[in-house]
Amino acid sequence: MNHNLSPDGTTGNFSSGENHSYWIDAVAPVEITTLSQDMETDVLVVGGGIAGLTTAYLLAKAGRIVTLVEDGLIGSGESGRTTAHITCALDDHYQYIEKAFGEEGAKLAAASHMAAIEKIASIIREEHIACDFERLNGYLFLFPGEKKQYLADELEAVKRAGIPAQWMDEIPGMSPADGPCIVYPMQAQFHIMRYLHELAHVTLNLGAKIFTKTRATKIDKHGAVCNGFTIKAQHIVVATNTPVNDLVTMHTKQFPYRTYVIAAPVPKGTLPRSLWWDTGDQDSKWVTAPYHYIRTQAYTNTHDLLIIGGEDHKTGRADEEKIPETSRYQALINWMRVHFPAAGDVVYHWSGQVMEPIDYMGFIGRNPGNENIYIITGDSGNGMTHGTIGAMILFDLIQDKANPWAELYSPKRLPMKELGTYLSEVMDMAKQYGDYFTEADIKSLDELAPGNGAILGKGMKRIAVYKNENGKVNACSAVCPHLGCVVQWNADEKSFDCPCHGSRFTKEGEVINGPAVTPLKRIDINAGKLQ
Ligand code: FES
DSSP states (O other), rough: OOOOOOSSSSSSSSSSSOOOOOHHHHHHOOOOOOOSSSSEEEEEOOOOOOOHHHHHHHHHTTOEEEEEESSSTTTTTTTTGGEEHHHHHTTTTTHHHHHHHHHHHHHHHHHHHHHHHHHHHHHHHHHTSSSOOEEEEOOOOOOOOTHHHHHHHHHHHHHHHTTOEEEEEEEETSSSOEEEEEEEEEEEOOOOOHHHHHHHHHHHHOEEESSSOEEEEEEEETEEEEEEEEEEEEEEEEEEEESSSSSGGGGSEEEEEEEEEEEEEEESSSOOEEEEEOOOTTTSSTOOOOOOOEEEEESSSSSSEEEEEEEETTTTTTGGGOOGGGGGGHHHHHHHHHHHHTTTOOOOEEEEEEETTTTTTEEEEEEETTTSSSEEOTTTTHHHHHHHHHHHHHHHHTOOOTTTTTTTOTTOOOOOHHHHHHHHHHHHHHHHHGGGOOSSSSSGGGGTTEEEEEEEEETTTTEEEOOOOTTOOEEOOOOOTTTOOOOOETTTTTEETTTTTTOOOOOOEEESSSHHHHOOOBGGGGGGGOO
């Protein structure tokens, strides 16, 4: 049955930023129908990315009555901006995870991600989903200047966690190929939008209801208000990258980062099908130690796409390293020219947002203080497996079954072993309120070039302005409606981004990412309030 998922025949015209990923551009957008009346359901899932859709699929398959609402289109949030590595090689590294959660905790973490790889493979097999799924090796190699001992320690921790990884002296496909590296067998990759599109079809065919362009603005234990209509539910799953139901608690336990991606053609057969990651820049000002992540993807008859990501920074704060958002791609290109010289010119570039939990593990389970509201968040750089683990855990919780990983991922936990990092990250976030006392980007609208945005004004009065190509100006309050930080202009994705908890807004001030659920307050520029 075709639920017709491409309303206007265009491709890639809906995403959480100005740049489109290869995945979004390659597949027609999935628009289903918009909610138009009050309704009741058993399970309400908010969010149509991999976490929400997999949860809806598993529960619908078990016979539950499921309704999913998505404020954009299927996969149009951060799922469509991933590079879709499906791996148990966690980017926070097992030697740290072991310190925070002990050997048993690290084993559970590894087991959960390995099980998620299997779950994705079994869904694809059972539902006959054509999405370029492949099993392959992953290689973890050293960031320049990092000692071999770091990799040796990581290998020991990885083995203790139960992953059959091995040491290699060469890095297949890389230039130079001088190792060492750790090889992780039986990792995987796929085309995320093909996977989500088919999964949406299958979930609809199982009887679930899916509403796109339907935003949940008020979520409580009774259900949610979506586009002004009420959906009553027994269980509510919030799978919105960062939880939009929670005002404060969860947003002190994780922090938003932007990450950047380029894609360039390479002649077929030049590179082995693999995943690659370096160990990251431990001297970076960001505690996440930004790293490079690489894969290939079938592209044309003659070429594959080489897809490289990295250059992360905290959302809204690229300038602190004096490398603006728009310059991050060039840094990736320079890196690619050294390590993958066969690559041609870049044909796609895009960025995405990643939520980094303070103690490396995501947050999956009952929202603190709620019995029937559940969250999946804190994906770190492992969103494909993490979103799938989230669905598996919530499936068990909603079905009243025990789950071996539920305690590890509990949103209630406090990061006691990482208390120092936690407090310094909270202080760092609090410092962002100091933006009220810094100079604005511009002093007058005359300084603003067409096609650009900026922050104008001084003191407590900050205005987010955008001038379109015809010179027409849109103005909003620059005060984030979540908890009052000043948003920053992101010239790359043409959005206003909040440096505190990662809310993002379009150039017109509409919400792209939570935790904010309401737009920036409009300002009438004709009322003479701008100057
Ligand atoms: Fe929390 Fe903006 S996202 S204040």
